[in-house]
Amino acid sequence: MVPSIPQFRVVTTVLPCLAIVTTLFRFYIRHTRGKLWWDDAWAFLSLLCIIVLMVANLVHLKDPTTVPHDSKIAVYYMVAQFYYAVAWSARLSILFTVIRLSFERMRRVLAYMSVVFFIIWAILFAQVWWVCEAEPSWKGQPIPQCALGRNVAIAQVITDVTTDAILIFAPINLIWSVRLNKVLKIRLVAVFATTSITTAVSLYHAYAVFRVGGLTEGVAATVQASVSLLVANLPVVVAFLFKLHSSPESDFDESDNQEPLHISFVKQKRNPTSTLGLTTTTGSTPIKVDVHGERIHAQVDESRTAVGDGKEHSGVGCRHEDVHDIPDTFELKVLSGSSDSTDILHK
Known part of the structure; x- marks a missing residue:
């Protein structure tokens, strides 16, 4: 069913506002505990981007006679690009949450993976421009919207499924390798596994891009962006709730591993005289x-x-x-x- 404009406005307002409130609560938790780190910085970027996305969605559907046409085209590009900005900065926030909990080799591997995530985001960002500018006829519509088509949908499916799989299995492997009681491990696995919800929504969004378009595509993009930010906040919020009703060991998210990350593409030689034991x-x-x-x-x-x-x-x-x-x-x-x-x- 194709949503109406009033329905579109409700969805593009309520879900982003819910994500914004959850993110602010996350910052409150981290700030009061003195635990702010890079994962919070990415969440903050996602917060700013979803505010811009929400405003751009509302402007995009205003009466065409009240907004200059060139501005409507610019607003469409803002909607398309800030959707990616929200989704991928939220993914990077989840990834840095896992990096925060990791040590040694896994920490370095995931740090390099964050560079890969950023490169994928840049490629998808550029893809919107070369697809839309190649066929500019859409710019003459009363409410301009580019037909992104099959190639964009395929790129979204491949990148979303691959990166979400990393964000699910990396923390699960970490959780099962540490000393925690079985019940707590299951709870934590369930929290990080909620990334699969983002995957499911992204598949629907890709289908809307390829087959439907229009307001349905816009609703799917807003839902995916909002869910991505909500899922990024879950490890922090759920860990806070666990601590209220459980033992201190349940505060698994509040790791003190806040040391700086050093990413180098040159293999460093180890000092043979530096050793333990x-x-x-x-x-x-x-x-x-x-x-x-x-x-x-x-x-x-x-x-x-x-x-x-x-x-x-x-x-x-x-x-x-x-x-x-x-x-x-x-x-x-x-x-x-x-x-x-x-x-x-x-x-």
Whole structure:
């Protein structure tokens, strides 16, 4: 059924407003806890874009006699492009939520994936221009709307399904690899699996682009954009609700992993002398050194001298629980009766 203009106005107002309210609540949660991060920045961008999308939709359907025709064409392009802006910035927000919860290799892989997401967004952005400008006859309509056609629909289906699959399976793999009770894991999996709702709506939108067009296509685009932003906010909002009624471990979203992301396309060489649990042997006595941050736990009962920044820190007859604070870059000299038994450890 083709929606009427009043129905279109209701849908394009109510759903974006619901997404806006949910996003503001998300910011309130994160701000009060001091947990704002990059996923919130992408959610904020999506919030701004959905406001523009909502206004552009309302202007696009105004009486053609009240708006200059060139402005109507510009407004259509705003509707088409800000739909992509809302949907893809919301996807990037979800991706950065998963990055926030990840460590080491998975964190780096997902960081590179965010670059891929942005490139896909840029390609889809450009596709609208080259499709619509190739056949400009639509610009003469009273309410201008470009017939995007099959190629745009196919591109949307491929990119939406692929990226949504990543956003579903990446957090599920992460959740099942950490120590949480089974009930909480199921709840968290269910939260991230709601991305599949976005996939379902995007498939309907692609069908509307290919087969229907008109107001139906506009409604489908608005629904998908609004659902995308709502789903991006769910992990934060649901984690907040879990914490109100559960143990502290249920606050899985509130990870303190807010360290900066470093994305490099040049493979870095590892320092072979930088290690955890370094074991060195002097004579017949094995010495194990555990490196944790800025501390060294020396597990041997003998003399040690640590030299760093020109200062010498020594301890004689230390037990395994003794701890010496040592600078980030230091020399560790192990003295066990042999004059040549010196190991240099650079952290």
